[in-house]
Amino acid sequence: MSPSLDPQEFAWLCTFLRNESAIIIDETKEYLVTTRLAPVLKELGLKTLSELLTQLKRRPLTAVHQRVIEAMTTNETSFFRDLHPFDTLRNDILPELVKKRGGAGLNIWCAASSTGQEPYTIAMVLREAFPDVAARSKILCTDINNTVLERTKQGLYTQLEVNRGLPAPLLLKYFDRKGQEWQVKEELRRMIDARVMNLAIPWSGVAMMDIVFIRNVLIYFDIETKRSIIGRIRKNMALDGFLFLGGAESLLNIDSDFARTMAGKSTLYKRAA
Amino acid sequence: MLDVSSEDIASIVHAVFQANFELWAEQTAPPGDAPQSISSSLVGIAGNWDGAVIVGCTPAVATGLAATMFGLRRDEVQRDHIEDTLGELANMIGGNLKALLAPPCTLSLPTVVEGRDYRVRVPGAAIVRDLHFDIAGGHVRVLVAERGSVGEPSPRKAA
Amino acid sequence: MRALVVDDSRAIRSVISRMLREMGYSVTEAGNGREALDQLAATGGCPDVALLDWNMPVMDGFTLLGELRKDPSYASMRIMMVTTETEIDRMQAALAAGADEYLMKPFTPDALRDKLGILGLSQAA
Numbered sequence: 145m146s147p148s149l150d151p152q153e154f155a156w157l158c159t160f161l162r163n164e165s166a167i168i169i170d171e172t173k174e175y176l177v178t179t180r181l182a183p184v185l186k187e188l189g190l191k192t193l194s195e196l197l198t199q200l201k202r203r204p205l206t207a208v209h210q211r212v213i214e215a216m217t218t219n220e221t222s223f224f225r226d227l228h229p230f231d232t233l234r235n236d237i238l239p240e241l242v243k244k245r246g247g248a249g250l251n252i253w254c255a256a257s258s259t260g261q262e263p264y265t266i267a268m269v270l271r272e273a274f275p276d277v278a279a280r281s282k283i284l285c286t287d288i289n290n291t292v293l294e295r296t297k298q299g300l301y302t303q304l305e306v307n308r309g310l311p312a313p314l315l316l317k318y319f320d321r322k323g324q325e326w327q328v329k330e331e332l333r334r335m336i337d338a339r340v341m342n343l344a345i346p347w348s349g350v351a352m353m354d355i356v357f358i359r360n361v362l363i364y365f366d367i368e369t370k371r372s373i374i375g376r377i378r379k380n381m382a383l384d385g386f387l388f389l390g391g392a393e394s395l396l397n398i399d400s401d402f403a404r405t406m407a408g409k410s411t412l413y414k415r416a417a
Numbered sequence: 418m419l420d421v422s423s424e425d426i427a428s429i430v431h432a433v434f435q436a437n438f439e440l441w442a443e444q445t446a447p448p449g450d451a452p453q454s455i456s457s458s459l460v461g462i463a464g465n466w467d468g469a470v471i472v473g474c475t476p477a478v479a480t481g482l483a484a485t486m487f488g489l490r491r492d493e494v495q496r497d498h499i500e501d502t503l504g505e506l507a508n509m510i511g512g513n514l515k516a517l518l519a520p521p522c523t524l525s526l527p528t529v530v531e532g533r534d535y536r537v538r539v540p541g542a543a544i545v546r547d548l549h550f551d552i553a554g555g556h557v558r559v560l561v562a563e564r565g566s567v568g569e570p571s572p573r574k575a576a
Numbered sequence: 577m578r579a580l581v582v583d584d585s586r587a588i589r590s591v592i593s594r595m596l597r598e599m600g601y602s603v604t605e606a607g608n609g610r611e612a613l614d615q616l617a618a619t620g621g622c623p624d625v626a627l628l629d630w631n632m633p634v635m636d637g638f639t640l641l642g643e644l645r646k647d648p649s650y651a652s653m654r655i656m657m658v659t660t661e662t663e664i665d666r667m668q669a670a671l672a673a674g675a676d677e678y679l680m681k682p683f684t685p686d687a688l689r690d691k692l693g694i695l696g697l698s699q700a701a
Contacts, residue, residue, distance in 0.1 A: 222686070227693055303513070303662065303680055304432055307687040311694050312678035316667055323517060324428055436682035437591075486587035488594050498587070505585040508631070509681050512660025520663065524631055526584065 149177070149193050160200060165213050165288055166344035167364045180215045187211070214289040217364075221258045222308035223265050229359070229388050232408035234269050237386050241354050242274050244384060249280030251351045255343060255358040255377070257285035260296030260336070261305070262357060267332040268314050278335065284350065286341035293338040299328030343373045353381045360390035367398070374399045378415060387413040419466065419545050419563050421517045426546055429513045430559055433506060434552060438485050443551040455558070457530045458503035459539070460511035464522035468563040469539050470511040471530065472503060478555030479503060500529045510559060541565055577697065578621070579603045582612045582637060583629035583658070588681075592627055592658065595685055599698070601625075609635025613643060622650050625697055628675075630659035630666070638670065645674035654695045658683070 149157065154174060161167045169177065181193060188208065190196050199208050224230055241250060250270070254263040263283045271278040285296050306315055306326045319326040341347055344365065356377055362370045378401055381387065387402060388410070389395070395402050395413060402413040427444050434442040457473035474482070476499075483498040484491050486505070504527035515522050539562045546561035579601040583589045586607075593603045604619070606612035609632060616623075626644065628637035635643075637657060644650045656677040657670045667678050677691050692698050 222690065224690070224694070302432065304436055304682070304684065304687070307680055307683050307690075309687075309690040309694070312667060312671060312675075315678075316664065316671070321516075321664055324425060324513070433682045436684045436687075483587070487590045501585055502587045505587045508585065509660050512631075512681065513662060516662045520665070524660070526631060526633060 149174075149197070153194060153197055157197060157200070161213070161216055164205075164209065165217055165342065166366075166369050167217060168366050169216070177216070181212065184211055184215050214291055217256075217288050221261045223261045223306070223310035225262065225265075225309060225359075226391055227309075228391075228409040229357075229412075230265055230269050232410035232412070233266065233355075233388075234273055236407040237355060237412075238270060238273055238277075241384075241386075242277050245354070247274075247277055249277060249282065250354045251282055251284070252355045253284045253286070253350070253353045253357065253377075253380075255286055255341075255356065256361040257287050257292075257296060257338075258289075259292045259301075259305075260285060260299065260338075261301075261309075262359070263296065263336060264299065264318075264328055264332060265309075266355075266357070267335050268318055270335075271318075271332065272314075279331075281335060282337050282351070283335050284353075285336055285338045286343070287338075288340065288342050290340050293340060296336060297333070297338050299333045299336075300325045301328075302326075344369050346376060350380050352385075353377075354385045355388070356381060356385065357388045359388060360393070362389070362393055362398075370398050374402070378402060381415060383415055385415065389413070419468070419561065420519070421514060421546075421561075423546055423548055425517060426510075426514065426548055426559060426561065427550075429510055430548065430550060430557075432513070433509045434550075437506075437509075438482060438553075440552055442557065445549050445551045447547070447549050448556060456499055456503055458500070458507040458527050459530050460507045460527045461525035462511060462515050462518070462522050463525070464518075465520060466518045466522055466563070468542055468545075468561060470507055470514055471539075471560040471562065472507045472510060472557070473560070474503070474552075474557040475555045478552055478557060481553055481555070482506070503527075504529060514561070539564075577601050577625070578623040580606065580612060580616070580623040580626040582606045582609065582626065582632070582640065584608055584632040585629070588629070588658075592688065595688055599689070599692070608632040609637060609640030609643070612640055616650070622653050624652075625654045625656065625692070625695065627656050627658045627679075630657060630661045630670075638673065641670065641673050641675055654697060656691060656695070658688075 158169045161169055185196060252266055257263050263285045267283055287293050302325055318329050318332055401416050403416040405412055405414050431442050434440045455473045455475060456479045457471055459469050459471045461469045479499045480491050480494050483494045483502040486502045487498050507527045512524055515524050542562035542564045544560055545563045548559045550557040579596045581589050581592050581603060584607050589605045593605060596603050606615050628640055630637040641655060654676045656679060657675050658679045660681040662680045670678055676695055679691050
């Protein structure tokens with residue numbers, strides 16, 4: 145493993161990441177820098193993080209900068225991560241919204257969707273419960289990292305990835321074996337709409353959302369950026385829509401125009417009346 | 418003919434070491450001088466394709482891998498721990514290779530083999546893939562041996 | 577909660593059993609299907625979950641799966657295949673024969689915990 149950075153270099157890297165991607169890394173997350181950037185060093189044939197920093201300090205921005213941002217922003221993910229949110233989606237949220245919308249397609253947004261396990265989990269849950277509605281629904285996947293979105297569009301997963309959290313009957317029903325990898329079937333892939341997006345910057349052209357998943361994403365941002373992102377998401381949601389956060393997250397002190405609600409074993413948010 | 422590339426096999430080996438040991442398997446050129454001693458295990462594949470997968474590694478790596486699998490300190494690792502660990506590695510690599518072959522094929526139970534002249538152990542077979550890896554500072558070799566042609570009588574099962 | 581781990585590899589039994597014990601399970605191990613059936617008959621009762629390898633000497637895991645599903649005294653047992661047999665037709669056959677889950681080798685500790693979670697067995701309280 146490459147020797148760690150001195151405090152000055154580490155501070156420079158934190159500022160770089162903050163400016164370019166609005167991600168907050170502090171000294172408690174130094175391990176994150178070392179583990180995430182080790183493969184980047186290898187790819188570039190560099191020995192130490194200091195050598196990498198020398199390249200990052202050059203302007204204009206290059207593929208190296210892009211690669212570092214991607215490595216630092218790729219979220220660890222798995223199918224049916226935490227289980228409960230998807231039980232709640234299946235048992236409470238989908239039946240309510242499908243009824244209210246009279247069977248029309250739903251607009252669902254996975255913010256910072258990484259390699260796509262969460263949107264495909266939602267697609268499978270929707271398809272299993274309401275196949276007709278699923279065929280008319282769209283799942284918007286956004287991420288700052290175009291590489292993970294390309295993978296999401298292809299729907300290709302390694303065996304180690306499909307081992308993680310995906311019930312075997314759903315693997316058999318919705319995936320085809322492609323050599324060593326497994327590919328999501330076309331019927332689910334066509335529900336996906338993937339777009340590169342930096343949540344910290346105002347967006348446009350996003351449909352009014354019925355359901356938004358933004359799980360374990362806000363931790364990367366400072367309080368002002370959190371407020372700004374959540375505020376803009378709220379304005380992009382139907383009045384009776386639902387917002388899912390990560391299990392340990394809340395909107396306390398971030399947005400008082402969302403009301404907390406419980407469904408099944410999950411805490412989620414609705415726009416305050 | 419074996420319709421599975423060296424890249425496919427390398428990718429299986431990567432997954433096996435990553436999942437079981439959180440170790441990075443760095444593919445390398447064959448080492449200049451052959452390792453002094455090596456422990457190996459073998460699984461046979463029979464059916465539409467006929468051959469074997471042999472996994473060998475230097476003693477220090479083998480001891481480390483067995484220690485991880487059995488939750489032991491290195492100095493507690495015995496010969497049978499190493500044999501069992503190598504057998505399971507051959508089973509995982511062979512099983513995942515089998516999944517890439519045209520069916521039907523069956524996998525034999527793993528056997529531990531001794532020595533470096535694998536042809537002695539896999540009669541009538543030629544080495545068709547030979548991959549080397551640097552794992553945790555030690556050497557791991559994965560060989561795929563293929564028997565002549567389908568339908569030719571096998572002198573003996575691999576296990 | 578009780579778990580039964582059946583695999584001819586002591587290394588894999590060791591990995592799985594350690595993980596299950598950390599989760600609070602009491603674990604028994606067997607090296608093949610026949611040994612597992614004999615142990616079950618001798619100890620009585622029904623483990624909450626059984627994790628079965630496929631390829632084993634004496635009696636393989638698929639045969640054991642069939643034997644367990646034939647016997648009403650094991651009706652409540654959840655069964656997960658944990659195997660290097662990763663072909664689709666094998667998975668289909670195992671699920672059709674009554675397996676509840678299927679974990680492909682190699683697997684990470686997280687993957688095993690996830691699968692137990694799917695079966696509602698993640699906490700062995």
